[in-house]
Amino acid sequence: MRIVKHHLQLFLLFSRTADAQRDDDTYRGLNWQHQANTFRPALKNWPRFNIYSEQPVKTADLKRKPELASTLDGKVKIAISYLGQHHGIMPNTTRITDAYSDEASGVTHVYLKQVVEEFGVANGLANVNIDQNGHVISSSHSFAPQLALPAAGAVNFGSTSGANSQYKHIKLALQSFARYTFSDIDPQIIDDAVSFTDAFRTAAGDSGFVVSGLPGHVVSNGQCGVARELLQLAGGQVIPVWHMTMQQPMHWWSAYIGVEDGQVHSISDWAYKLEAYSVLPHNISSPTEGSPQLLTNPAYTPASPFGWVTRNTTIGNNVWAQTNPTGNDTWIGNYRPVSSAAFPNKVFDFPLNTNSEPSTYADFSVTQLFYTVNTMHDLAFVYGFNEEAGNFQDINYSGKGTGGDYIVAFAQDGGSTNNANFMSPPDGQHGLMRMYLWSETTPRRDGNLDQSIVAHEFTHGISSRLTGGPSNADCLNSGEPGGMGEGWSDAVAFILYIKPGQTRMLDVVLGEYVYGKNIRQYPYSTNMSTNPQTYKDLDKEEYKEVHAVGQVWASMLYEVMWSLIDSNGISGDLFDHDLSKGNSIMLQILLNGMKLQPCNPSFIDARNAILQAERTLSRGKNECAIWHGFSKRGLGVGAFFNNTAHTEDYSVPQECN
Ligand SMILES: *[C@@H]1O[C@H](CO)[C@@H](O)[C@H](O)[C@H]1NC(C)=O
Numbered sequence: 117m118r119i120v121k122h123h124l125q126l127f128l129l130f131s132r133t134a135d136a137q138r139d140d141d142t143y144r145g146l147n148w149q150h151q152a153n154t155f156r157p158a159l160k161n162w163p164r165f166n167i168y169s170e171q172p173v174k175t176a177d178l179k180r181k182p183e184l185a186s187t188l189d190g191k192v193k194i195a196i197s198y199l200g201q202h203h204g205i206m207p208n209t210t211r212i213t214d215a216y217s218d219e220a221s222g223v224t225h226v227y228l229k230q231v232v233e234e235f236g237v238a239n240g241l242a243n244v245n246i247d248q249n250g251h252v253i254s255s256s257h258s259f260a261p262q263l264a265l266p267a268a269g270a271v272n273f274g275s276t277s278g279a280n281s282q283y284k285h286i287k288l289a290l291q292s293f294a295r296y297t298f299s300d301i302d303p304q305i306i307d308d309a310v311s312f313t314d315a316f317r318t319a320a321g322d323s324g325f326v327v328s329g330l331p332g333h334v335v336s337n338g339q340c341g342v343a344r345e346l347l348q349l350a351g352g353q354v355i356p357v358w359h360m361t362m363q364q365p366m367h368w369w370s371a372y373i374g375v376e377d378g379q380v381h382s383i384s385d386w387a388y389k390l391e392a393y394s395v396l397p398h399n400i401s402s403p404t405e406g407s408p409q410l411l412t413n414p415a416y417t418p419a420s421p422f423g424w425v426t427r428n429t430t431i432g433n434n435v436w437a438q439t440n441p442t443g444n445d446t447w448i449g450n451y452r453p454v455s456s457a458a459f460p461n462k463v464f465d466f467p468l469n470t471n472s473e474p475s476t477y478a479d480f481s482v483t484q485l486f487y488t489v490n491t492m493h494d495l496a497f498v499y500g501f502n503e504e505a506g507n508f509q510d511i512n513y514s515g516k517g518t519g520g521d522y523i524v525a526f527a528q529d530g531g532s533t534n535n536a537n538f539m540s541p542p543d544g545q546h547g548l549m550r551m552y553l554w555s556e557t558t559p560r561r562d563g564n565l566d567q568s569i570v571a572h573e574f575t576h577g578i579s580s581r582l583t584g585g586p587s588n589a590d591c592l593n594s595g596e597p598g599g600m601g602e603g604w605s606d607a608v609a610f611i612l613y614i615k616p617g618q619t620r621m622l623d624v625v626l627g628e629y630v631y632g633k634n635i636r637q638y639p640y641s642t643n644m645s646t647n648p649q650t651y652k653d654l655d656k657e658e659y660k661e662v663h664a665v666g667q668v669w670a671s672m673l674y675e676v677m678w679s680l681i682d683s684n685g686i687s688g689d690l691f692d693h694d695l696s697k698g699n700s701i702m703l704q705i706l707l708n709g710m711k712l713q714p715c716n717p718s719f720i721d722a723r724n725a726i727l728q729a730e731r732t733l734s735r736g737k738n739e740c741a742i743w744h745g746f747s748k749r750g751l752g753v754g755a756f757f758n759n760t761a762h763t764e765d766y767s768v769p770q771e772c773n
């Protein structure tokens with residue numbers, strides 16, 4: 117294990133003394149409202165362009181030529197004519213790539229590609245749909261405007277004749293592709309082994325050649341198809357690109373690489389994978405709230421562009437999940453459930469029977485832990501705990517931050533009981549999560565099934581990496597800062613499970629599924645009798661322990677959350693990242709505040725960072741709501757502390773009264 121001891125930080129859940137395709141959304145189908153999105157993962161400056169689409173029309177101009185409606189050829193003519201009349205597209209600038217009549221619907225689909233000389237524009241596409249009577253029912257196109265196109269004869273692929281003169285450009289492109297996929301490709305290998313054959317044509321009719329003799333770790337069969345095409349860039353220019361297609365065991369890449377600059381402008385993976393997990397969904401915190409469901413492709417693409425699983429088991433870029441009955445530190449060889457589906461699909465569908473001992477549902481348990489940690493990774497990514505901010509990922513696709521640090525998550529860890537913990541070293545070293553069994557009930561219960569506990573543990577990773585920067589893991593270790601670390605973890609755990617319809621009357625207890633009762637002294641509540649904790653409590657002897665301090669901090673954050681929800685409402689799905697809603701604002705300013713605050717923050721530093729985060733996010737619109745939340749529990753404008761005492765204050769700034 118690469119955890120350096122003096123950087124090691126162990127966060128316990130609680131202290132005994134105080135008592136979470138095609139069917140992937142690459143293919144958006146003919147949804148007229150969407151921009152074409154055939155390119156992924158989203159590269160910076162990836163080509164975005166407008167789609168001009170029409171809603172279905174009731175009448176068409178071509179009613180006058182019913183004879184055309186009886187054949188496919190006729191319908192293609194209708195399509196071409198329609199594009200000319202309605203979109204100004206000249207027939208000599210198009211190539212028909214596909215056309216067929218769908219038997220079931222009777223609709224004829226005509227697909228076209230923009231061409232300049234003989235070269236297709238990869239993202240200059242059109243389609244026209246025609247009903248049985250020859251009426252155009254809808255159409256769309258993303259053709260580059262004529263003005264943006266290269267002048268006649270100006271399209272340059274090094275030389276249009278012969279592959280060898282294009283060699284240096286191809287070499288540049290291959291190196292750039294290899295870098296993108298994190299494989300090494302020695303220029304010498306290209307020099308020595310590569311050969312070119314003029315014999316390649318894409319399904320869409322673009323021509324090029326085949327490059328052979330490439331290293332096996334770059335392309336499985338050593339071969340790569342290279343077609344000459346054009347690409348519209350975000351800025352509107354249309355440039356020559358190599359359209360390279362390369363097959364690897366896990367991927368089948370389709371990349372568009374600039375001829376001149378060797379830049380990967382766009383890349384997509386034809387390996388559409390199905391990932392399915394039978395688990396408690398992310399908004400159901402434990403088996404008492406709901407039953408497992410089979411979820412397909414739950415990965416959130418912007419955060420996990422290649423899905424969650426990189427092999428046939430619970431191993432991926434964000435987390436490796438496995439059992440750990442010995443409680444040891446090693447994970448590579450530990451037990452993991454194996455997908456029941458044939459590669460590249462992955463299906464983890466295992467039974468859960470909570471009436472029997474956890475060991476009987478180890479497969480389910482590891483699957484659940486893998487799902488919950490990945491979900492937390494993706495959600496936190498959406499709210500800014502990304503590669504640059506030091507998140508936990510093996511490969512950092514953005515090239516920012518440090519990779520090599522997926523989370524090692526132990527399910528049913530035998531090292532202890534009735535607890536959970538997380539170790540969070542600096543960016544670049546694995547986070548380590550241990551989930552123990554709980555012995556308060558018969559049969560025993562499994563901490564993995566309580567997603568709020570996993571969320572709590574994961575949040576230690578967020579707060580630890582965001583406070584003081586990704587490479588400093590020593591900012592929330594003990595005392596008040598350490599206590600706030602516990603508080604943030606509880607806070608994220610309750611924020612995740614707030615649902616539309618709930619109000620500030622809601623009291624939240626944590627860990628009830630595994631522990632039979634609240635693992636904290638008081639429920640999180642906006643009722644001061646139910647939860648009386650205030651800033652001044654930090655002076656009490658029993659509040660010297662981090663989880664006790666954390667309860668005070670989280671109790672304040674609970675007030676702030678409801679204050680924000682009272683004025684902004686509740687988003688039904690935090691993944692929507694709807695920053696007009698109270699629960700989403702809350703999660704966002706918590707994470708932004710962590711990035712803003714100093715190392716070893718005091719309550720006051722952290723409160724101020726949250727206020728500043730709000731000002732940056734919403735220009736003070738919610739500032740008073742935040743003050744009301746904090747001041748209710750003694751952290752008002754006049755609160756202060758010195759080495760011996762915390763002094764409460766219940767006031768808010770004048771403009772908030
Ligand atoms: C396409 O046809 C139009 C009209 O016939 C003509 O003006 C234009 O120059 C042609 N464009 C090309 C690229 O051949």
Ligand SMILES: *[C@@H]1O[C@H](CO)[C@@H](O)[C@H](O)[C@H]1NC(C)=O
Nearest residue numbers: 397398399400406615688689
């Ligand atoms: C969980 O989220 C899904 C999708 O947003 C929603 O359909 C479902 O009703 C939610 N369940 C609960 C218990 O909130």
Ligand SMILES: *[C@@H]1O[C@H](CO)[C@@H](O)[C@H](O)[C@H]1NC(C)=O
Nearest residue numbers: 427428429454455456458459
């Ligand atoms: C899973 O993958 C491993 C390593 O790639 C392989 O050895 C094993 O046979 C695979 N298991 C199944 C059931 O496909």
Ligand SMILES: *[C@@H]1O[C@H](CO)[C@@H](O)[C@H](O)[C@H]1NC(C)=O
Nearest residue numbers: 440441442443444445446449
């Ligand atoms: C667990 O670690 C201990 C101490 O390092 C070692 O003696 C023991 O063999 C390990 N057990 C297993 C099953 O790896």
Ligand SMILES: *[C@@H]1O[C@H](CO)[C@@H](O)[C@H](O)[C@H]1NC(C)=O
Nearest residue numbers: 621641642643644645646647
């Ligand atoms: C707060 O809780 C107390 C004790 O449970 C209860 O009597 C009181 O009505 C509650 N207050 C509100 C405003 O709900």
Ligand SMILES: *[C@@H]1O[C@H](CO)[C@@H](O)[C@H](O)[C@H]1NC(C)=O
Nearest residue numbers: 756757758759760761762763
């Ligand atoms: C700390 O603040 C308290 C409350 O204002 C005060 O009574 C005490 O004297 C201060 N202690 C020190 C060492 O300044």
Ligand SMILES: CC(=O)N[C@H]1CO[C@H](CO)[C@@H](O)[C@@H]1O
Nearest residue numbers: 510511512515516517519520
């Ligand atoms: C492990 C990993 O992915 N590291 C990469 C993160 O990004 C930087 C910058 O591109 C690379 O140098 C690392 O190799």
Ligand SMILES: [Zn+2]
Nearest residue numbers: 127128129602
């Ligand atoms: Zn904790």
